[in-house]
Amino acid sequence: MADESFPEIREAVRRLCARFPGAYWRELDRERTYPTEFVKALTEAGFLSVLIPEAYGGSGLGLRAAVAVLEEIHRAGANGAACHAQMYTMGTVLRHGSEAQKAACLPKIASGELRLQAFGVTEPDAGTDTTRIATFARREGDKYVVNGRKIWISRAEHSDLMVLLCRTSPRDEAAKPSDGMSVLLVDLREAVGRGLTIRPVRTMLNHATTEMAFEDLEVPAANLIGEEGKGFRYILDGMNAERILIAAECLGDARFFIDRASRYARERVVFGRPIGENQGVQFPLARAYVQATSASLMIDAAASLFEDGQPCGAEANMAKLVASEASWFAADMCLQTHGGFGFAEEYDIERKFRETRLYQVAPISTNLILSHVATHVLGQPKSF
Ligand SMILES: Cc1cc2nc3c(=O)[nH]c(=O)nc-3n(C[C@H](O)[C@H](O)[C@H](O)COP(=O)(O)OP(=O)(O)OC[C@H]3O[C@@H](n4cnc5c(N)ncnc54)[C@H](O)[C@@H]3O)c2cc1C
Numbered sequence: 001m002a003d004e005s006f007p008e009i010r011e012a013v014r015r016l017c018a019r020f021p022g023a024y025w026r027e028l029d030r031e032r033t034y035p036t037e038f039v040k041a042l043t044e045a046g047f048l049s050v051l052i053p054e055a056y057g058g059s060g061l062g063l064r065a066a067v068a069v070l071e072e073i074h075r076a077g078a079n080g081a082a083c084h085a086q087m088y089t090m091g092t093v094l095r096h097g098s099e100a101q102k103a104a105c106l107p108k109i110a111s112g113e114l115r116l117q118a119f120g121v122t123e124p125d126a127g128t129d130t131t132r133i134a135t136f137a138r139r140e141g142d143k144y145v146v147n148g149r150k151i152w153i154s155r156a157e158h159s160d161l162m163v164l165l166c167r168t169s170p171r172d173e174a175a176k177p178s179d180g181m182s183v184l185l186v187d188l189r190e191a192v193g194r195g196l197t198i199r200p201v202r203t204m205l206n207h208a209t210t211e212m213a214f215e216d217l218e219v220p221a222a223n224l225i226g227e228e229g230k231g232f233r234y235i236l237d238g239m240n241a242e243r244i245l246i247a248a249e250c251l252g253d254a255r256f257f258i259d260r261a262s263r264y265a266r267e268r269v270v271f272g273r274p275i276g277e278n279q280g281v282q283f284p285l286a287r288a289y290v291q292a293t294s295a296s297l298m299i300d301a302a303a304s305l306f307e308d309g310q311p312c313g314a315e316a317n318m319a320k321l322v323a324s325e326a327s328w329f330a331a332d333m334c335l336q337t338h339g340g341f342g343f344a345e346e347y348d349i350e351r352k353f354r355e356t357r358l359y360q361v362a363p364i365s366t367n368l369i370l371s372h373v374a375t376h377v378l379g380q381p382k383s384f
Helices: 007-018 022-031 036-044 063-075 084-088 090-096 099-111 231-267 279-307 313-337 339-343 349-360 366-377
Strands: 116-120 136-140 143-154 161-167 181-187 196-201 209-220
Touching: 007 063, 022 349, 063 084, 063 231, 063 279, 084 090, 084 116, 084 231, 090 099, 090 181, 090 231, 116 143, 136 161, 143 161, 143 181, 143 196, 161 231, 181 209, 181 231, 231 279, 231 313, 231 349, 279 313, 313 339, 313 349, 313 366, 339 349
Parallel strands: 116 161
Antiparallel strands: 136 143, 143 209, 161 181, 196 209
16 A cells, blocks of 8 residues: 555654653644754654655655655654655755755755755735735845745745745746746844844644844845756745645644544444444444545555656645544544544644644645646646
8 A cells, every 4th residue: 555655764763762752742732832852853854854865865755755755654643744845945955956955955955954944935915815915125236126925835944945935027027927037045043133023923732933124134046056047946946845745744644643543443442332332433433534544545556656757746735635634534534433532632632633734724725735646637727
């Protein structure tokens, strides 16, 4: 089965995660603090650099290895959202950066000396319609001067660098709405307090997300990735990997819920028999397993296409959709199976329940995936 790929990586991730049990995550969740020790352990073990080519100090593995890492983290009850971006955000630099930019960044990202964990696209007034972003970078000699706002920029307070998407020419002056956007690599260590303000946003889960205000932030022109005006395409390029890896996290969550519910259904005795003896309890459990197994196959198919360099936009989107639905169904099933105890913090189920709900909204909401499949795969007319 697809979930048995990379057994050695999976086993090593399980061993690492065992050092960070539920009590560790519960305390962080209560305080909304960042899992620094966990991220450090993953970095030192090399799990966050699996996608970086060996020439730049990573292990040069394919996306399916990264899928195995994130799935196991989530299956263990941990949360990879604190650091998953360190795995794939560097892809923008790797695919579109200059040799000098790659040589300067990638080896340090691989070693953990540099954290590239922040990815700044979403804006309060643009929503999913990315072509409407208004954050503007004006070229002035050898620098850009950036003004605007971003929202939901995760891990910015725990990152050294940020990949920032901004406009470099107004939308109405571009040939296409998606033209005229550019990607800048922003050094957050230099930017904060000198034109960039970061404010944490507290949410229903422990996610280290923030909003940002740019007021005449100066960014060296040498930090432009690729060509000016082509940034939207570069960001889109990275989205397939992101969707497949987030799907892997959903799958790990689904398996966590199924493991927990299965065990509880066998052990919990009510009316003189294990609750799992009742088909009303068995069937949702079995359905959750069927959904998770299907999602696993879809993720593997999408990741294999990605590794082969084939187009995989539809498959990446579909993997994300089925996996996020499998995790949410499994979350609800697990909570229900546990009855009242599902609501007790110490079972970790209510925490994971809150965490897994995010994936139907971010990094792309379910409706937008359905719209992609309807128009790009099924040839339906575009509605927007
Ligand atoms: C915790 C968290 C972390 C995040 N981290 C990051 C990050 O690090 N970097 C980053 O750039 N962004 C990040 N995001 C933003 C995330 O990608 C967006 O929230 C997500 O893409 C949805 O966009 P929106 O919130 O603007 O919703 P909107 O675009 O305002 O949409 C609202 C609702 O309307 C629906 N909708 C909108 N248009 C249509 C349509 N045409 N047809 C049908 N339905 C439609 C959507 O599906 C959605 O359900 C994060 C968000 C959260 C909550």
